Amino acid sequence: MIDVSNRITELVYRFLNEEISESELEELAEWQAADPLHKQLFDEVIEQHHLQEGMRAGFVAENARERVFERIQQHKKQTGKVVYLKKYKWIVAAAIVLVLSIPSLLLLQERTSTSPSIVTTGIHPATNKATLTLADGSTIELDSNGNRQLKQGNTTIQQQGGQLAYNSQADASSIAFNTLSTPRGGQFRVQLPDGSQAWLNAASSITYPTAFAGKERRVKVTGEVYFEVAKNATMPFIVNANTLGEVEVLGTHFNINAYKDEPTIQTTLLEGKVRVKGGGNSTLLLPNQQAILQAHSLNVVTVSEEKIHQIMAWKNGIFNFENQSLEQIMKQVSRWYDIDVKYANSIPNIEFFGELGREVSLQELLHFLEKSGVKFKLDAQRKELTVF
Numbered sequence: 001m002i003d004v005s006n007r008i009t010e011l012v013y014r015f016l017n018e019e020i021s022e023s024e025l026e027e028l029a030e031w032q033a034a035d036p037l038h039k040q041l042f043d044e045v046i047e048q049h050h051l052q053e054g055m056r057a058g059f060v061a062e063n064a065r066e067r068v069f070e071r072i073q074q075h076k077k078q079t080g081k082v083v084y085l086k087k088y089k090w091i092v093a094a095a096i097v098l099v100l101s102i103p104s105l106l107l108l109q110e111r112t113s114t115s116p117s118i119v120t121t122g123i124h125p126a127t128n129k130a131t132l133t134l135a136d137g138s139t140i141e142l143d144s145n146g147n148r149q150l151k152q153g154n155t156t157i158q159q160q161g162g163q164l165a166y167n168s169q170a171d172a173s174s175i176a177f178n179t180l181s182t183p184r185g186g187q188f189r190v191q192l193p194d195g196s197q198a199w200l201n202a203a204s205s206i207t208y209p210t211a212f213a214g215k216e217r218r219v220k221v222t223g224e225v226y227f228e229v230a231k232n233a234t235m236p237f238i239v240n241a242n243t244l245g246e247v248e249v250l251g252t253h254f255n256i257n258a259y260k261d262e263p264t265i266q267t268t269l270l271e272g273k274v275r276v277k278g279g280g281n282s283t284l285l286l287p288n289q290q291a292i293l294q295a296h297s298l299n300v301v302t303v304s305e306e307k308i309h310q311i312m313a314w315k316n317g318i319f320n321f322e323n324q325s326l327e328q329i330m331k332q333v334s335r336w337y338d339i340d341v342k343y344a345n346s347i348p349n350i351e352f353f354g355e356l357g358r359e360v361s362l363q364e365l366l367h368f369l370e371k372s373g374v375k376f377k378l379d380a381q382r383k384e385l386t387v388f
Helices: 004-016 022-034 036-051 061-077 305-311 326-337 362-372
Strands: 127-133 139-143 147-152 155-160 163-168 177-181 186-191 197-200 205-209 217-228 237-241 245-249 253-258 265-271 274-278 281-285 289-294 297-302 318-320 340-343 351-357 376-379 384-387
Touching: 004 022, 022 036, 127 186, 197 205, 237 253, 245 253, 245 265, 265 274, 265 305, 274 289, 274 297, 281 289, 281 297, 326 340, 326 362, 326 384, 351 362, 362 376
Parallel strands: 163 186, 217 237, 340 384
Antiparallel strands: 127 139, 127 177, 147 155, 155 163, 177 205, 186 197, 197 217, 205 217, 217 253, 237 245, 245 274, 253 265, 265 289, 274 281, 289 297, 318 351, 376 384
C-alpha cells in the first residue's frame, strides 16, 4: 500500500517545481477535494509561493521533500495552536517554516479576523550605506550610488557602489587610521590595503590603517564582520573585537560576531587557522570550529555545516531562523530595518526555523512572524515596533 503522506508530499513538491503530470495533477486535486483542510493546507503553499519570490535556494531536493512530509505529518497531529515536536520543546504550531528548495510551506493555523497593526510603510530592508571617518575626524557618507576616488596622503581610496578599495604607497610615517561604520539598516564591504576583504553587517564598524607596516596587520571591529584575509606569513593579521578579545591569523576566512547587545563574542572559522585570545586564555581554531568568548572565559565548540550556513547567512543575503528565539530574531530585525523593538509584556517563548531572503520588506517579514500568533504594532514615524 502506498503511504498517502509520502505520495502527497511528492505531488506537492512536483507541483511547486512545475514537474507534475496531468494525471498527478488530477490525483492532487482529488486529495484536496477529499477534505477542506487539505485544500486549506495546499492554499497556504500557493500563497507563500507568490509572496516568497525572494526566497533563497539552499537545501537539496531530498531535504525539501522531507520538510514537506514533516509539515503534512504535523498537520495531522495538530490540535489547537501548539504541537510537541521531538526536536524542540513546546513551540507554536504556526511557527515559520520556510522551505528552501520550494517557496515555502507553513503550518496550518486558525486564521483570526483581525490582524496586527501592520501597514505598508517606508521602512525597507538594509542597503549598501556606511560612513567613512577619516583620521582628521571628517566624515564621508557612502551608498550604493557612489563612484568616486579619494586621496588621503599617499593612499588612494576607490569607491564603487557598496565597496571601498585601498591602494596605498604610504610609508610608516604617513599612515593614518580610518573607520568604516555601517548604521542600522546598512551594510558595506572594504578591501584593505593588503588586499584582505571585510564584509560589514548592519550596525558594525572596522578601524584600520591606510597602510600596513611593521610586524603585524591590526584592525578593530564591532558588530559583525566576515573576513577573507590575504596571506602574509611574515605579518600576522590581528583583529581586536570589542576590546575583549583578539583573533590572530596569517591568511584565512572567518566570521566575528561582536555586537555589544549579545552576551558573547563568537569567532567562527571557515578555512585556515586562527588563534583567539581573551578572558586570560588562548586557543587555536581549526575549520568548522567556533570560539565563544565571555568576560572571563573562552570556549571552543565544533560547528556543523548547517550551523556554518546559518552563521554566514547574513553575508549571503539570508535570514536564517533555525532554532532561533523571537528575541534573537528581533535583534536582527532591529539592525536590518533600523527600528527599535520593545515588548509590551514578557518576551513570547517561541522558537522558529527556516530561511527568508533579507531583501523582503519589513511588512512581509512581520506577516510571516504573525504565523506564530505573535502580534505587532508598528509606529513608522518613530521607527518603533512593539511586540505583543
